[in-house]
Amino acid sequence: MPVSPRPVRDGVGATRLRVPLTGPWETIADYVLERFGHVDRQVLHDRIDRGDIVDASGAAVQRNTPLGATEFIWYHREPPAVERTVPFDEEILHLDDDLVVIDKPHFLPTTPGGRFLNHTALVRLRRRLDNPDLVPIHRLDRATAGVLMFSARPATRGAYQSMFERREVQKLYEAVSAAPPDGLPTFPLVHRSHIQRFRDNLCVQTRPDLPPNAETLIELISTGTSVGGHAGLEVVHTRLRPHTGRMHQLRVHLAQLGLGILGDRYYPELLPETPEDDPERPLQLLAKALRFTDPLSGRPRLFTSRRRLADAPPRG
Structure with missing residues (x-):
C-alpha cells in the first residue's frame, strides 16, 4: 500500500x-x-x-x-459541519510497545468515515496516547461493541496483520435475538452461505447459487426473558465463532436462521436511518474475545471484553 x-x-x-x-x-x-x-x-x-x-x-x-x-x-478530510457525538468511552484493556487493545462501546466507529471523524476509536486513541502511528489491525462495525486491536508501531505491524490474513486469530462473539415463534434450531450448528458485497450498497447479498464463502459455528448460551431495552421479550443468547470474516457475516447468518439480532437495522430488513442513536437499544452483538499466539513472543494471548449485552437473559 x-x-x-x-x-x-x-x-x-x-x-x-x-x-x-x-x-x-x-x-x-x-x-x-x-x-x-x-x-x-x-x-x-x-x-x-x-x-x-x-x-x-x-x-x-x-x-x-x-x-x-x-x-x-x-x-485531510474536513471535519463535518455537525458531527454526531458518541457519549461512550472506549476502555483500554492492554497497552504495550506493539499492541493496544480496547473494549469499544456501541456506536463508536473504528475509523473516520461519513459523518464521523473526531468521534472514532482511531482518532480518540491517537490523541489519548499521543501516538500517530496507531492503526487498527482489524475492524468492528460502528454498531458492534467489544474487543478491538491496534498496532502501535510500523515495525511489528505486519506480523500481527498476517495473523488475521492467515486466520490464526480465534474470534468469539455473543449475540441476543428474539426467540423465533416456530422454535429454535438444534445447537450447536455450523451455518454456511455465499456472501457478496457490492460497492455503495449498505447491505451485503447472499447467493444460494454460488458455493459458500462464509462459515460460522453457532452455540446456544441460554434462553430467557430480557430485562434490557427489550424488557419482557423472550430472547435467545448465542455464542458465535466465525471461521471467515465476511462483511456483516454474523448478522446475515443469524438473520437467515430466523434469529435476527436485536437492534439490527440492516438484517433481515433494511430500516430507515434515524437522526439519533438509541442508547437503550444498541445492536446486541459483542466481540467478546480474541485469542492467538503472539507472533513476536510465541506466548498465547487472550483479550476479553468486560461488556455484557443488555438484553441477554439474567445469569442464574
Whole structure:
C-alpha cells in the first residue's frame, strides 16, 4: 500500500484516493468534482490553492494538473459541519510497545468515515496516547461493541496483520435475538452461505447459487426473558465463532436462521436511518474475545471484553 506523504494531523490521517489515469475528465480536479458531487467547486479550488491536496511525492496538485499525472492523491478530510457525538468511552484493556487493545462501546466507529471523524476509536486513541502511528489491525462495525486491536508501531505491524490474513486469530462473539415463534434450531450448528458485497450498497447479498464463502459455528448460551431495552421479550443468547470474516457475516447468518439480532437495522430488513442513536437499544452483538499466539513472543494471548449485552437473559 502506498505510504502517505502527509503526516497525521491532530490524530487524523490523510485520506488516499485513487484517480483514474484515463477518462473523460481533463484535470484531476474535474474528476474529484464528479466523484464527489456534494463538493462545491470553489471550495475544492480553495483547498487546491492552499496546497491541501498532494500526490505521492508530496507535491501539491494544481487546478490544471491533468488526469493521468498521478494515480493517487492524498488530503485531510474536513471535519463535518455537525458531527454526531458518541457519549461512550472506549476502555483500554492492554497497552504495550506493539499492541493496544480496547473494549469499544456501541456506536463508536473504528475509523473516520461519513459523518464521523473526531468521534472514532482511531482518532480518540491517537490523541489519548499521543501516538500517530496507531492503526487498527482489524475492524468492528460502528454498531458492534467489544474487543478491538491496534498496532502501535510500523515495525511489528505486519506480523500481527498476517495473523488475521492467515486466520490464526480465534474470534468469539455473543449475540441476543428474539426467540423465533416456530422454535429454535438444534445447537450447536455450523451455518454456511455465499456472501457478496457490492460497492455503495449498505447491505451485503447472499447467493444460494454460488458455493459458500462464509462459515460460522453457532452455540446456544441460554434462553430467557430480557430485562434490557427489550424488557419482557423472550430472547435467545448465542455464542458465535466465525471461521471467515465476511462483511456483516454474523448478522446475515443469524438473520437467515430466523434469529435476527436485536437492534439490527440492516438484517433481515433494511430500516430507515434515524437522526439519533438509541442508547437503550444498541445492536446486541459483542466481540467478546480474541485469542492467538503472539507472533513476536510465541506466548498465547487472550483479550476479553468486560461488556455484557443488555438484553441477554439474567445469569442464574
